[in-house]
Amino acid sequence: MAPQTLPHILSFLLLSFSIFSKLGTTTESTASSIAFTTLGRSRYFFDLFFLPTSQNPEEPVAETQLTDGFSVNYNGFFPSLSSSLLSSLLSSSPPSSMDALLYVSERNGSSNIYLDLFVPAKGGGSFLLPARLQFPLLRQSSHLSRVSMKDKPALAGDDLIYVSTHEPSSSPRRSWAAVYSTHLATGQTRRLTPYGVSDFSPAVSPSGNWTAVASSGARGWSGEVEELKVGIFVFRTADGSGRTLVVDHGGWPCWADESTLYFHRQSSDGWWSIYRAKISIGIGVSLVSVDRITPPGFHAFTPAVSAAAPKLIAVATRRSSSQFRHIELIEVGDGGITYVEVTRPVRPNSHHFNPFFSPDASRVGYHRCRGRSNGGSPPLLLESIKSLAPEAFSLFRIDGSFPSFSHDGKRIAFVGLPGVFVVNSDGSDGRREIFSGNAFPTAWDWKREGVIYTSHGPDFATESTNVDIISITLHDDDAKSQPSIKKLTSGGKNNAFPSPSPDGKWVVFRSGRSGHKNLYIMDALEGEAAGLQHLTDGPWSDTMCNWSPDGEWIAFASDRDNPGSGSFAIYMVHPNGTGLRKVVHSGEGGRTNHPWFSPNSKSLVFTSDYAGVSAEPISNPHHYQPYGDIFIANIDGSNIQRLTHNSYEDGTPTWTPLFLEPTDVAESLQGSARCNFDDCHWLNIKGEVTESLHGKSC
Template sequence: LPPTSIVFATLGRAHYSFDVFTLPISPFTFSVVPHQELQFTDGESVNYNGFFHGDSLLYVSERNGMPEIFVAGEPTSRKGRRSVMDQVSGGIPVVPTPKLGEAVSMKDRPSIAGDRLIYVSTERPARESRKSWAAVYSTHLETLETRRLTPDLVADFSPAVSPSGQWTAVASSGERGWSGEIHELATDIYLFNTSDGSGRFKLVDHGGWPSFSDESTVFFHRQSDDGWWSVFRAVFRHRRKPQVERVTPPGVHAFTPAASRTGKFIVVATRRADSTYRHIEIFDLVRREFVEVSKKIAPHAHHYNPFISADSTRIGYHRCRGTNPNRGSANHLLLENVRSPIPSISLFRIDGSFPSFSPDGERIAFIPSLDERGVYIVKRDGSGRRRISDSFSFGTAWDYKRKNVVYTSVGPTFSSEMTSVNIVSISFSDSDTDPRSSRIVTLTRDGNNAFPSPSPDGKFVVFRSGRSGHKNLYVMDAVEGESGGLWRLTEGNWTDTMCSWSPDGEWISFASDRDDPGSGSFEIYLIHPNRTGLRKLVQSGTGGRTNHPWFSPDSSRLVFTSDYAAVSAEPISNPHHYQPYGDIFTIRLDGSGIRRMTHNSYEDGTPTWGSKFIEPYDVVETHAEGMARTCKFGDCMWLEP
């Protein structure tokens, strides 16, 4: 493949700036002293999902372009043997980072059982579409010998190891698999032997995020019949039916529990009616009452996924570190390098949405976010950021022939067929940077018109319109718009949308629900501009979503976003994502060679493919407007009390 670059968006991710924080707690009152909070991780990239191991901390970090497991803190040596855990403190991968061109995967939820690391990985592809790649693995800390503990054809999430290390509990849908859930996954709690995955059995129906307090007690969360997320306790004796009881009361969402080995308390994340923030609280199992933790320290920040030390004297969690340079890197990234599985293609996450490259590959147009006004352009080195339009917009595409012309859609997103949304062309000057100097021409007249994509000869624009009562594809004159000519490309009582014209002019790709109109299931199709050659390129699977196709510069491949690999973590463990299953994929135009490009638990989308190779290093945001959005992300909207 010729050297090129793919840029994509991830909702909110550029603003997380997560670090892991720890805090001592009183063994009797469970009270905390705010000034004793310690930032344990070093402020590089995002760091989250911690686990205490003696005086050290295991955690997940994305500093090398993908989620990996790191160790920080003072090492603990065992019987004179040396292992990966006995290295110098801070920023050390527990499992070596893959070399350039080697397989890329997500590593998550680390814990230790004796001399083995237990964790989630997406390293082995599922055999079918819309099946999660997430599974639990065990790696020996000295030899790095690795074994899969999850059965084939099954996905496991959120592993927890019992105090003795004998058992591992997971959230799993078993052979049933994922059915498109985006809030609470339809998982049950399973147990198996940590040593080899044997003896697997279902402990509890309907549950997630297990945590042991002792060898026969597991806490977990589920959404109750009354609508509240609550923590439950299951007491069991091997395979016998467990005794299950609700622990936290209705009236407050409580979830992602971490259980103390004393059996006296658990630590949970909560969402309360009087707060828009997710906080960490202790729940006293004896007094049956909550004790505030994070609200006393950082009341206006979201806190995630608590964990407890083995001696129950410390708790931990992660949150945004803020903009204080003393807490870590003050750099806000415009383009974050993501480890690519294909060395000739560099891969970046943009702080924005709907990116597109200029024809020469030197500049990128993008939307800051769907709830902010404006269309922006920036050089690929991060300089020269400027706004060229002040309107609420979505989708961007550059004209191939006319210099400094960008197309976009002006109006509300996700709206009905007859809502007024128009396609405009924006012509801007290199010398006058005032967005009011841009010449904006409205190209469409009626209905909901969006996702413009120009032909490579600069004469036409293909777009989606709802003017007939259904969203189908049309082609119009690139300069004069509809008044210069309008042709219908597709027709039917379904939705054809998110179109892209190939650089060689031969094909138009688009997403369509024509196989099951109105179902929300989309697949990718190809059609020639003369309405011939219609064919399906990507089969999404039953109920699947495959969207936002974009051609490679040589027109031989498409990049797109899809739920092809289902979900990689419990959605409630992350900030808000509308659809927490999108990963970026590429495919050849003959339908072969599908490649998963991103591995994470976020919502990746709106990819674009540029003709220039951007060196695989982070590109720092130099404009204050972008830097001001650190920590500006929302918690799960469906958790509103």
């Protein structure tokens, strides 16, 4: 790093600290609430399980659940615990026999790393679970900037090694993911990743002396959905020194011994495969050789190895004979390679993720969704997410797309793609379907109670597709009566994203009637039959519009900087067409979408790839865009703040003046998991046709 670079970055971080500490006093004068959706995330819960590495495939044993069935638990690690660490955790002499599990959990609205200790029952045997001792390992600081994603944990002695996103990067679209070391007895934390660099998927060597990571180096994120352009770096675990690039194309490293690394990458033939790197560690670190382990014909990724059995590799696979990813064991011997299925004989119709070995290699762990089926409709409730400024606003994830609050805050409308639904904001009375067709998004009329605007027709469609604006009027005085539907536009041409003016007279919307998606304003009651105002005009896409509560501005997303590229920025314009200005852009190729005004019209909430990507996409269920966090900013583009930290696709936020108490109601939904998600669509098997929305927008 150049000497002049570090002061610049430190100044940026100090500025971020100042902004975080002022959040809530300068942005909003009264408490409010923000709600957003995450693709699929509200519909599943993960737990960690294990199976023995040696079993009869004809008579498979049942898997053992490791985590407690509470919230979302993933990316496990079986640690070897030092006696000093055990003594500090237990404040007493530890039992002579104890099993342990390290993992990530999203319980209580934020991410943390937990250590569970399992005390064997009397009479011997492990995981009989008469007692579970559970420790959150990272202290919940009151410092606002500590809201972050914590991931991929490992232990090196008494030091916890993990990824965190709590420090902002120095530029847009550069990931905030970095590797840190925390001494668990003292809480002292050291950043091991250099500033200006993004690191993912750390793995600690058997000695604990070295850590390998998948790193993008100083390069920003250019929007890779399938495979990040990362290489394998190795550095000293103690302080991050001796950092050396050993493999220029590879991710998810793991150590077999101090000179052997396994990793995955997409091969030139298109198949994700496991590779083995031999390295030499002396005065420095150097690469000796790289060999491909798995052949073409199936995908293999996210490898794990144990020093106790260095020729045994656990991997997740996708084979042509299954629609699900499964855990397999690969044994590399002198006579060739053998494969043993682990999870498919036990649970053939579930996805299994990111394997890990016990220290003695007798068990292989993984995480999977614990739900029983892909069907059903659980009650719609809000999941409380830890807010940067809880005194200013609460933050919620909702199981529904394009949510919007009625202006008294008592009801929420959202779409199910298909269907439009309404639910009380306190979760009472269940959800009510008010329109069965495919629709997006939702917005409530400011003056006429019970009137909701949406657009009916295909989403992610071309300018000429038949999509029209409709209003839906609820008749609450007669519970048995059906809502009234009125069509406000005619002729299709992709009319969508209606947003009413606060005086109740007008609706701004997006239309492709000119051959390009631009903004128009029409009468709220009579629709375009009463005439149209052409608000924006040009050979680009202006879309996702939102009218400010004070009536002064209309915010929208536009690709006018590079039409057709899929790159969107947020703009604002006065309703009379004057004052056009750009508010937020995450950089060339970046996406910043779905703006929504704060109740006082001084801020915007939106979704953006401003913070890049937080984990290797292949380690997660399918997301069309494995980035996209929720941000807020002032309407002049200043004071950009990141609200969500995860590896999911967060989007379609809304902002209401109603302050909802941040009760963690999601934890009561544990029996409603539906496991309704796909594997990554881009893992093509034998030329199967897959769906990809990368580069597209509604």
